Amino acid sequence: MTTSDNSGGSDRTFMRTSAGVDRSAPPLAEGVRLGPWAVEAPIASGGMGQVYRARRADGVYDQAVAVKLIHDNDPIRVDRFGAERQRLAEMDHPGIARIIDGGTHEDGRPWMAMELVEGAPIMPQASALPRGERLRLFVALCAAVSHAHGRLVLHRDLKSQNVLLDAKGAVRLIDFGIAALAGGETVPSGSFTTSTAAPEQLRGEPPTVQTDIFALGCILHELLTGAVPDRAEDGSVRLNSGALTDPDLLAIIRRATATLPADRYATADALADDVAAVLDHRPVAARQGGTLYRAGKFVRRAPVAAALAAAFVVALVGGTLVSLNYARQAEAEAARAQSELERAEFFLDRAEALNEAKDAYGDLLRRLSGSDADVERESRILMERWREAHDNRKNAPGTAAAISYAVGMHFSMRRDNQRAIAVLEPWIAEGYGPKGLIDLARVFLANSYDVSGQSDKAIAILEDLDREMSANFDANSVNHVQVVSDLAMATNAPEAQQRAINVIEAALKTEDAPHYRSFLWNQLGSARLGVGDRIGATAAYREAVKTEAENPLADQANLGTTRVNLAAAELYFADQPEAALKQADIVLGPMRAAIGENVMTGFAHMLRGEAKLARGDLAGALADTRIGLEMIARYNSDTSPSWLNGACAHAAALVANGDLAGAEVVVARMEAVAKEKDLSPTMGEMARARLLASRGDIAGARKRLALARANKAGLERGMPNAWRLAQAEAWVAAEAKRQGVGR
Structure with missing residues (x-):
């Protein structure tokens, strides 16, 4: 974590909570072992424990870490420390220092080894940076907090001392010592920093996402003025409006630090979007400016700023792009001449409907803050909320429509298509709520239909939409x-x-x-x-991938999709397994941590497995293709074209590993699905060819390859088919040679 020099210890920040008295045990001497780590020097000491610089000493490899050891064996402190370790283990974000190891000292005290961040607290060093750089650092901090919230973990002690700048000038968030699953255990009032604690936190009420939003607002105030806001007796803040000369930033901080949680930003992403809007000279959501304000912002905006102009849509889906940019178009069109009023109203109607859906999604996020970090539990909560709204649609059709859109889009973008259809289908069939919102939802419903094997329904919707869009703005x-x-x-x-x-x-x-x-x-x-x-x-x-990767606020879900497509192209077209592995590893590493598990992570596992198989890593190929096939079935269905795609890869891995019985089950299922759903049999033919060759039926294998080769249309257009055919042909040829069978 941090190694900034501070011999006095008064402002050390590494892994420190603000819990009153320091119950420090005698410091460990140099060379004392904590598991494989040997203590080198103390770094810091705080209310929870002591932190040491340590180095691996067992000779396996060389690495320096920061080791945190709690002060004593107090059961409450031990339990809290164990919870901190677990929460850190669940997070994988470049802005959060990661856990490396953990164990128990010989005296019974637990410890954990953390990534050693060479850096110092963001303040006061950020004071010397231009305002724009400070705002960009804050946006990066919000991204780290958003990641924690995405794992349903609240930090609960956000302050500038817990935000480090590493050697490269990047933001690193530390000290999850009093963090908890949202809505989880209570924490003693002294276990947080009062200067940045939300009013409800000071009153001892359960923390929510908005508790962290309040603290972020205090940090932003400190970054811009040099100090956190003054506090009133009721916990409200008194902002330094004299130092905050930009009315947009004043409005942002005022909203983030609102006394009532419901008046704050719904998510850390929404707060970051408004700060990014200031950087890009766009209107901010925190200011209810009129047409002149919005038009003025639009005129000042540089062309590249349009990259973030639909930021509230991104916030609506937790950073997921679906390409629905009505809000940005509404803003631009509203600033045009009066002669284009009709066009402006077209997009403003859509923007208004989407804003209502955004608010509904923010409410859903607050409800989720009481759940475990579990996808299925999260999904059940969302479905329950949707059913409540749907059942009340006659009394509140607009609210029911907004929630239907938010929940349906959430599931569609997670590629949980069965749930997406269950939500969107009845709503769109009844047609309650704004027509503009229904039209947008039809795109998601069609997509979910298609990837779950109901292409006829998808085509009918999309053809109607194409005709309508071609005739309007x-x-x-x-x-x-x-x-x-x-x-x-x-x-x-x-x-x-x-x-x-x-x-x-x-x-x-x-x-x-x-x-x-x-x-x-x-x-x-x-x-x-x-x-x-x-x-x-x-x-x-x-x-x-290049365009998205160059965007500092790139949407991880969209970038994940593009990287999966590039991985497939590198493997299937360029025959470059290493290049494909690189893209798949990125999707399954930091991106998966940001967007969670969905069908795209399933495809990434499938591609990684095929690339490993091409490199001769049979065990790795089997594991990845199995996981990929399971995810594809979970988020699409086990009768979709996508499932056939994954099954073909897994069958090849099973055959290569000698599990011919397992391969038979998969291949037979592929053949049945293709026949039942009237899908191309090409993938089944290639999988069957491998299996037959491994059983000694070279003639039968060659016949199957000929049938697959005859499907020229599929080989020309289908991304994996030609490459897989070449791989299958090579497999059959190798088996024929091994078995001594000639042409």
């Missing part, structure tokens, strides 16, 4: 691109793919926001693939 917009791309995928028809290419290329000529351009490049790659342009597809996927 949505023509050649990012939203239109989403529709024609989904339609091309659902039909797999060359003419639909070419239409998608035409619309995407038209959108790229006018769209200058990096966030949306990345999405457009990704869609262009898929459309080019659909017409057999593999080189063009790979180039487009690479451009998508």
Whole structure:
């Protein structure tokens, strides 16, 4: 964690809570072992424990760490320390110092080894930085807090002393010593810092997401003025409005530090979005400015600022891009001349509906703050909230529609398509609430239909949407691109793919926001693939990843999708397993920590498994393809084209590992699904060929390969098919040689 020099110890911040008396045990001497780690020197001491610099001493490898050891064996402190270790183990974010090891000292006190961050507290050193740099650091801090909230963990003691700047100038959040699962155990009132504690926290009430939002507002005030806000007797704040000369920043801090939790930002992402808006000269949500204010912000905005102009949509789905940018278009169009009032009203209607859905989602997040960090439990809570709203739709149709949209989109973007359909289908069928919101939800419903094997329903919706958008202000917009791309995928028809290419290329000529351009490049790659342009597809996927990766506030879910597509292109087209592994590892590492588990992580496991198989890592291939297939079945279904894709990869790994009985089960299921759903049998033919060859039936294997080879349309357009056919042919040839069978 930190190694900043502070011999006096009065302002040391490493892993320290603010819990009153220091009950320090005698410090450990140099060389004392804590598991494989040998103590080198003390770093800090606080209310919970002592922190030492240590180095691995068992000769396995060399590494320096920060080891935290609690003061004594007090049961409450031991339990709290154990909870801290577990919560840190569940998080994987570049802005949060990670746990490396843990154990128990010979005297019974627990310890944990943490990443050693060479750095110092953000204040006062950030005071010397330009205001823009301080705001960017704050946005990065919000991202780390958002990650913790995404794991349903509240920090509960956010303050500038717990925010470090490492040697590279990056923000690192430390000291989860009093953190807890949201809505979990109570914490003594002295176990937090009163200067940044929310009013309800001072009153001893259970903390929520808004408790951390309040503390973030105090930190932002300190970054801009040099001090946290003064506090009144009731816990409210008195902001230094004289030092906060920017009315937007004053409004942001006022909202973040509102006395009532309900008046604060719903999420850390929403707070970060408003701060980013200041950097980009965009209107901020915290200010209820009129047309002149919004128009003035729009005029000042640099072209690249449009990358974040639909930030509230990103906040709505926890950082997930779906390409629905009505809010940004509404803002731009509203600033145009009066002659375009009709066009402005078209997008403003959509923006108003989406704002209501955003508020509904913020409420849902607050409800989730009382649950465990478990996807299934989270999903059950969301479904319960939706059923409550749906059952009350006659009395409050607008609220029910907003919640239906928020929950349905949440599940669709997590690729939990069965739940997405269960929410969106009855709402859209009844048609209650704003029509604009229903139209947007139809895109998500169609996508969920398609990937779960109900292509006919998806195509019908998408064709209607294409006709409608072509005739209104949505023509050649990012939203239109989403529709024609989904339609091309659902039909797999060359003419639909070419239409998608035409619309995407038209959108790229006018769209200058990096966030949306990345999405457009990704869609262009898929459309080019659909017409057999593999080189063009790979180039487009690479451009998508490059564009998104250069965006400092890139949406991790969208970037995850583009990286999965690039991994597939690198493997299936360029035959570069190492390049594919690199992209898959990124998706399954920091990105999975940010977006959670979904069907894209399933595809990443599948791709990683196939790449490992190509490199000869049979055990690794088997493990990854199994996990990938399970995830695809969980979030799509076990009768979808996506499942056939994963099953083909897993069957190959089973055969390579000698589990022919297991492979038979998978291949038989593939054949049954293809027949039942009238899907292409090509993947089943290739999987069956491997299995037959391994059983000694080389002639039968070659017959199956010939059948797969005859499906030229599938081999030309299907991303994995040609590569998998070549791999299957090589497998059959090797088996024939091993068995002494000639041509």
